[in-house]
Amino acid sequence: MRRFSPIPPLFIPAIFIAFALPISFSAQGVSSSSDEPLCISTLRTTHGLIMATPSAERTAPLLAVGEQLRTCIDELGAFSPALGELGFMGAVTSDDRKLRVWTWNAPQDDRTCLYAGLIAHQDLEPAGLLDLAVASSSLAPETQATYGAENWPGALYYDILPVKEKSGAYLLLGWDAGDGAVTRKLVEPLTVGDQGRARFGAPLFDGFQQRFMLEFNDQVQVTLRHEPRKKRQPERIVFDHLAPRADHLEGVAAFYGPDLSFDAWVRHGKGWTFKRDVTVTQNIPDGRRFIDPRQAP
Secondary structure, three states: OOOOOOOOOOOOOHHHHHHOOOOOOOOOOOOOOOOOOHHHHHHHHHHHHHHOOOHHHOHHHHHHHHHHHHHHHHHHOOOOHHHHOOOOOEEEEOOOOOEEEEEEEEEOOOOOEEEEEEEEEOOOOOOOEEEEEEEEOOOOOOOOOOEOOOOOOOOEEEEEEOOOOOOOOEEEEEEEOOOOOEEEEEEEEEEEOOOOOEEEOOOOEHHHOOOEEEEEEOOOOOOEEEEOOEOOEOOEEEEEEEEEOOHHHOOOHHHEEEEEEEEEEEEEOOEEEEEOOOOOOOOOOOOOOOOOOOOOO
């Protein structure tokens, strides 16, 4: 049995590094352009108030972000390019431009996070918008359960996969702060029905799981990424294979980490089929020498 190695994964896109620690998207270090719409500047300032507020009182500024985001949508439109490229909060847009999901978080002193979000979709009423209620990372979502906007499993979403007609569900890739001992990454199906309701979860994975979740040691970095279909490769979601640090720790997520092998969910019809130990091409920037940690020096 492979065991978790302290060596980090071989490829970690920059966005995963940004999400690796239980911190909020911060307005610090994100400069505003001189031609930025005033409503977005105000949204940036409102978001910055989250971290300027004591941990126990961050629900109010968390909700204020949603109110200001709605003001921006009223002025610019839900699918404005400016609202899809916010550097201080999550924003993902489907390829068909029918769905956009914003998420943002408020870190807590106990290393959990509060989350809130907003969905824009043409089938939602009124005004095509739906608020996601404040959620906490203190409890992991159930892999066999479905949720609505009022009790969604909070996360920061960083990617969205194209919808397929047979399933009707979009797939969101998300990061969840966990509880200080563990961090999570998720593949979360999202369906927006003709009644204007959102459902999180759909039986698209082997074993009829409603979602796929990785739960691992809070100090490690884990990859979960979408790879579109290529000439000799089907569409897939690639992720680090997780293993315990020692055999007697099997089943305790806080002691799990990547073991330098990769698994994948491969799109098959209306669902996804699990495939173990897949080959992954490493993305090495030009001019950077690659050192394989599995090889002796």
